[in-house]
Amino acid sequence: MSGDPGAPSKVMELNDDLFQDAWMDGLPVVPPTEERVEKMLQFIKKDPLEVIGVIPPQMGVATVEKVAIHMVMAGCKPEYAPVVFTALKTLLKPSFNLNGVQATTHNCAPLLVTSGSITKELEIHSGSNVFGSGFRSNATIGRAIRLILFHLGGAIPGELDNSTFGHPGKYSFCIGENDEANPWTSLHQDYGFSKEDSAVTLFACEAPHSVNDHINHSAKGVLTSVADTMATLGNNNLHCHGDVMVVIGPEHAKTIAKDGWTKQDVKEFLYENARVPMSLAKLGGMYSEENAEAFWPKWLQEADDDTNVPLVRSPERIAVTVAGGLGRFSMVLHGWGFGGDLHCERIEKSS
Amino acid sequence: MVLITEDFRKEALAQKKALNRDDLEIVFVPHPIASLEDDELIANVRKAYPEIKEALKRIGFAKEVIA
Numbered sequence: 001m002s003g004d005p006g007a008p009s010k011v012m013e014l015n016d017d018l019f020q021d022a023w024m025d026g027l028p029v030v031p032p033t034e035e036r037v038e039k040m041l042q043f044i045k046k047d048p049l050e051v052i053g054v055i056p057p058q059m060g061v062a063t064v065e066k067v068a069i070h071m072v073m074a075g076c077k078p079e080y081a082p083v084v085f086t087a088l089k090t091l092l093k094p095s096f097n098l099n100g101v102q103a104t105t106h107n108c109a110p111l112l113v114t115s116g117s118i119t120k121e122l123e124i125h126s127g128s129n130v131f132g133s134g135f136r137s138n139a140t141i142g143r144a145i146r147l148i149l150f151h152l153g154g155a156i157p158g159e160l161d162n163s164t165f166g167h168p169g170k171y172s173f174c175i176g177e178n179d180e181a182n183p184w185t186s187l188h189q190d191y192g193f194s195k196e197d198s199a200v201t202l203f204a205c206e207a208p209h210s211v212n213d214h215i216n217h218s219a220k221g222v223l224t225s226v227a228d229t230m231a232t233l234g235n236n237n238l239h240c241h242g243d244v245m246v247v248i249g250p251e252h253a254k255t256i257a258k259d260g261w262t263k264q265d266v267k268e269f270l271y272e273n274a275r276v277p278m279s280l281a282k283l284g285g286m287y288s289e290e291n292a293e294a295f296w297p298k299w300l301q302e303a304d305d306d307t308n309v310p311l312v313r314s315p316e317r318i319a320v321t322v323a324g325g326l327g328r329f330s331m332v333l334h335g336w337g338f339g340g341d342l343h344c345e346r347i348e349k350s351s
Numbered sequence: 352m353v354l355i356t357e358d359f360r361k362e363a364l365a366q367k368k369a370l371n372r373d374d375l376e377i378v379f380v381p382h383p384i385a386s387l388e389d390d391e392l393i394a395n396v397r398k399a400y401p402e403i404k405e406a407l408k409r410i411g412f413a414k415e416v417i418a
Contacts, residue, residue, distance in 0.1 A: 058369050059370070103362060154365065154369075159361055162358075
């Protein structure tokens, strides 16, 4: 396999020790040798001891050096640093409530969506199998963040991370927006940034849920399928009213745009139509009068059983992006509602 | 003072330490709570009440009010 038959076993021995002494995500890591970390730090060009923040719930301190170490372990190229650092700083905003996201019994994990030129520059995949495996940028950027959340944040399953199920996004959860297939504004433009910017959007959400629509040739038809897939009794949005993300597949996006629908039209349609009858909403999920008072607007608290309950407070709480490959599918990602809501931040390319 | 179910004991104590909240009184009660019927909930409350009372006294509540 190599000129030095000892090298592979030394790497695995280190990994075996790491598996014994430190909690890992179940997969081997790239050993964070001094040489590799130094190479990473040379690219990052920040003081290694600069503190980025403390990672809840364990409150481990994330210095530049520690982030670099985790990027090495995850298998990142140094040029991924601007995305990793921007994503981490965004997760640490108090409004994101990372503490809650890390510790909740809900099955959410922070998703990273990059948009703008950086997606192509770093070869962050945005096409076929975008939520799957096979792309170094996606896999390692997402994994670097997860490893930081484990090691520094202490989000170890059964200890500080008590998610009932978790989901595969807890290995890595990073995609790119498909600029070529997107007929509308970029995701970051919806949050006030300019088209020329590059950005990363963070959202703590459930695993993606597929929307199959192969028969409709109209915007309304396709989005009716999306709306109905969104509107379920058991998702957290119904009773906790956080955010939702819809990832429209390229073929669906083309159909919707062909009818002249803008992204705002899409959001408004979904807000009006992704609803659950009140009579059903009261039968499960997290329904209670206390939760209704805490999360629902007044008009909804006072509504009768004939009312249809929206999943979000307003159309603006639905993020719409385009990604994926061939095929007539889209994806719906429900949020948590107690935090982890959509946060979009510009990426400064000097990390 | 907070009530936390037993299954979250490790997490609660870790958070208490991480947030430097030695002053936080925690009373642990059996897990779960959400799926209990009313009579089961009341039985658990009665069982936990002496400990709750002591915890409240430690944080300065002086008078027990029975409603």
